[in-house]
Amino acid sequence: MLVGDLTAQQVDAIVNAANSTLLGGGGVDGAIHRRGGPQILEECRKLRRSRFPDGLPTGEAVATTAGLLPARYVIHTVGPIARHGAEPDAAALASCYRSSIVLAAELGLRTMAFPAISTGAYGYPREKAAPVVANAVESALRDRAAIEEVRLVFYDREDFAVFWRHQCFGSD
Numbered sequence: 001m002l003v004g005d006l007t008a009q010q011v012d013a014i015v016n017a018a019n020s021t022l023l024g025g026g027g028v029d030g031a032i033h034r035r036g037g038p039q040i041l042e043e044c045r046k047l048r049r050s051r052f053p054d055g056l057p058t059g060e061a062v063a064t065t066a067g068l069l070p071a072r073y074v075i076h077t078v079g080p081i082a083r084h085g086a087e088p089d090a091a092a093l094a095s096c097y098r099s100s101i102v103l104a105a106e107l108g109l110r111t112m113a114f115p116a117i118s119t120g121a122y123g124y125p126r127e128k129a130a131p132v133v134a135n136a137v138e139s140a141l142r143d144r145a146a147i148e149e150v151r152l153v154f155y156d157r158e159d160f161a162v163f164w165r166h167q168c169f170g171s172d
Helices: 026-035 038-050 090-106 126-142 157-166
Strands: 013-018 061-065 073-078 111-114 147-154
Touching: 013 026, 013 090, 026 038, 026 111, 038 147, 061 090, 073 090, 073 111, 126 147, 126 157, 147 157
Parallel strands: 013 073, 013 111, 111 147
Antiparallel strands: 061 073
């Protein structure tokens, strides 16, 4: 876990907290598309035309080029939107992390970096996301020894601190 710029991570794959359209947006999604250049958007458009005409479903993952980013791939995943007053969808959030790790393993990748999926504009409470993420990452890595490093990259120290206080890595 670290505080930094996700788009500057030198890893095999950077995970994008995408929206279902795959056509860019704000936050992490916008930063990845801006810094990565038009190649990412072009591949996303092809995916929309061929495999996901209705958009990428929540919890699934798909890979594109990383364009100008210092990674080989961008793995796009759509996190759940937390509704005010309702319990957030932990299964869908966990699926984002698991499906991204499974896809990275299928692509033969060894290193990857994640943002805090759904905890920004999608409103998933960070303190509730932390144990879900920790459990999902640990369980996904158990059967995927080829993945050597998973980084959780936080935008600021406050996000990092909240996640650190509420995570449960190694608590099994």
